[in-house]
Amino acid sequence: MDTLNHPFIFDDLANIVYNLDIKDLSNLKNRLIYQSGYGMGQNDPSRPFTYFTYTLNYFFGQLNPFGYHLINVLIHMGNTVLIYFLTLNLFFLFYKARLFFIPLLVALVFACHPLQIEVVTYISGRADGLATFFYLLSIFFFLNAFFSQRKRIFYFLSLSSFIFSFWSKQIGVTLPLMILIFEFLLDSNGSSPVFLSNEKNCSNSFWQKIDKRKFIHLGFWLVLGLFLLFRYFYFGGLGDRITDPWERWTRLSYALTQPIVILNYFRLLLAPLGQSIDHFIEPAKSVLEFRTFISILVLGFSLGMIVYFFKKNWQYSKIIFFGMIWFFLTLSPTSSFFPINDAMTERRLYLPSFGFILCGVSFCLMIFKVPIKEDFKDKSFLKLSISLCLVIFIFAGLTLKRNRFYKNPIFLWQEAVQLYPKNARAQYNLGNHYLKVGELDQAFSCFENALQIDLKLAEPHNNLGLIYLQRREFKKAEESFQKALMIKPGLLVARQNLEKLKLSQRRKNKIK
DSSP states (O other): TTTOOOOOOTTHHIIIOOOGGGOOOOTTHHHHHHHSOTTTTOOOOOHHHHHEEEHHHHHHHHHHHHHHHHHHHHHHHHHHHHHHHHHHHHHHHHHOOOOOOHHHHHHHHHHHGGGGGGHTSSSGGGHHHHHHHHEEEEEHHHHHHOSSSHHHEEEHHHOOOOHHHHHGGGGGGHHHHHHHHHHBBOTTSSSSSSGGGGHHHHHHHHHHHOOOOOEEEHHHHHHHHHHHHHHHHHSSSSOOOOTTTTOOOOOHHHHHHHHHHHHHHHHHSSSSSSOOOOOOOOOOOOOOSSSHHHHHHHHHHHHHHHHHHOOOOOOOOOHHHHHHHHHHHHHHHTTSOOOOSSSOOGGTTHHHHHHHHHHHHHHHHTTTOOOOOOOOTSHHHHHHHHHHHHHHHHHHHHHHHHHHHGOHHHHHHHHHHHHHHHHHHHHHHHHHHHHTOHHHHHHHHHHHHHHOOOOOOSSHHHHHHHHHTTTTTOOOOOOHHHHHHHOOTTHHHHHHHHHHHHHHHHHHHOOO
């Protein structure tokens, strides 16, 4: 609850504060979904439900951050509850074990992990929270359809949740494949893992189930196909359009860089140190580049472990296998060969982190040799419970500590610059916040640093012009605005600043 009064930061300004679309309920349909590219002051048409929630926030609370933060917190709480019940169901389906405390520990590790801050405290991270909520809800309804007499109702609710998931953010597109994996793991009557039997029977049982339930799966794949076709032909592509001047990715460089990114994700999930609101990753140029080669080897080993745990019939191998599959599958939309403006962001781990945490807790159950039952008199179970409670306590402390950074954007961007001195965007944003509070020398230094990193950026030139204006160095201010327009002729704010400066100079000359 420490987050509720934090200010708008970073993309919150474009998505909410300066977004004219959320401030007008008229013609709402065309404001949420439209064909042309979006920019400052507009909704992102690929995430209509997320921006609909921003519209409701504005309708009830205008630009008071409290309401926006409250919705994010409630979404996170909802996801935590869904993860508890999903974990509880997984242990029952796989092992016929009615566990309550272990699922609670999994849910609490998820809830308290410091990486979740970027989805909860950072308002613009809501898209990941919403998509995760409907993703989990869809699976919850789908599993209930196995056992309920009202199968059609639960199927309809599952399919509807799937639609809301990808209209919140595109990460929901992996759901049909995840549901197929559930089918594979459960036997023909949906009561126990299918690969308890021999491999041949496992395969036959799976395809028999798919044949019997093909129309159920067809609904999910049909909706997914229509969504992808709509996105390709209406929006002009499946991935993000690279419109951010701070990023420069090709399909090849993005794909080569993602193994490095995934290795960093592993590190942050295990030991959440070195967090940043804006991670900066240099594009990889070749598979033979050392960091790329090592990352691919580690990633290949991890994928090999999925096969290893699938083939083993150890006590917890099935749920470890499921956790690994969940992590890589739900991460795949953002860590593949479809370029996205940011190669690495912490909020993308929100949905995949459940699989990682489930896998980690299950691995600890195996290492501690904990039987599949909850007996607090059992020493191994007690040791594991105390260890996980300690992890939750540490994560909660780190979360509270990091959450304070979001109270002051200057601290947040200072951290980003310290971690990544070559991050031009971080230098620029830190300079912006210094400029807002009147720290002109620090702001000037940040904008100069940004230009030393990348001379092709227009925005730092514009802001240097503003500093020169405040210093009454009008000639230098005019040169800075002109440089900004030479690099980016469509930069409206630089053109307006230049026109205001020239108008002011003409008035002074007339007075003289």
